[in-house]
Amino acid sequence: MSPRKRYWLMKSEPTDFSIDDLQRVRTEPWTGVRNYQARNFMRQMQVGDGVLFYHSNTAVPGIYGIAEVASAPYPDPTQFQKKSKYYDEKATREQPRWDLVDVGFVRKLDRGIALDEIRAHADGLGEEFALIRKGTRLSVLPVTAAQWKLLLSLE
DNA sequence: GCCAACGTTGGC
DNA sequence: GCCAACGTTGGC
Numbered sequence: 622m623s624p625r626k627r628y629w630l631m632k633s634e635p636t637d638f639s640i641d642d643l644q645r646v647r648t649e650p651w652t653g654v655r656n657y658q659a660r661n662f663m664r665q666m667q668v669g670d671g672v673l674f675y676h677s678n679t680a681v682p683g684i685y686g687i688a689e690v691a692s693a694p695y696p697d698p699t700q701f702q703k704k705s706k707y708y709d710e711k712a713t714r715e716q717p718r719w720d721l722v723d724v725g726f727v728r729k730l731d732r733g734i735a736l737d738e739i740r741a742h743a744d745g746l747g748e749e750f751a752l753i754r755k756g757t758r759l760s761v762l763p764v765t766a767a768q769w770k771l772l773l774s775l776e
Numbered sequence: 777g778c779c780a781a782c783g784t785t786g787g788c
Numbered sequence: 789g790c791c792a793a794c795g796t797t798g799g800c
Contacts, residue, residue, distance in 0.1 A: 632785095655784095656785095656795080677786055678786050756792085757793090758795090760785080
């Protein structure tokens, strides 16, 4: 028995990996998260959870696609790879530090939902929504069912 | 355990 | 490219 579907938002710099890249490869291991809070959220993920695909560090930051969690959490292989920029010398196979999930493509949004528009709905989303909370830079964050619905209604 | 220095994120 | 905000590291 699995708990009900949950929702998340995951950020990526489109120059690094965009929703178009995900559409091309269909599924992608979400490597490189090196923030404990973000990691802990990924550890809670279940296959089938909904994911809002967010482009950060770009001309118009915002949500550009829908994805889904496509695997259970497992250790991020890049933490063991000496040549990877994500290599972590303190991680061992016996005691990995960083976990990830595979993310699967669902669809691109007809129209991106810009951060500005998201901010304009702060009242409905709630003060605690990490995406628009001042000073929060989490790259993986939870989204409630109500927030998911509201955000996608802006499409 | 404190905190300064440093690195990173991400909007602008 | 700038820089504010935050997290991490490491000396003490």
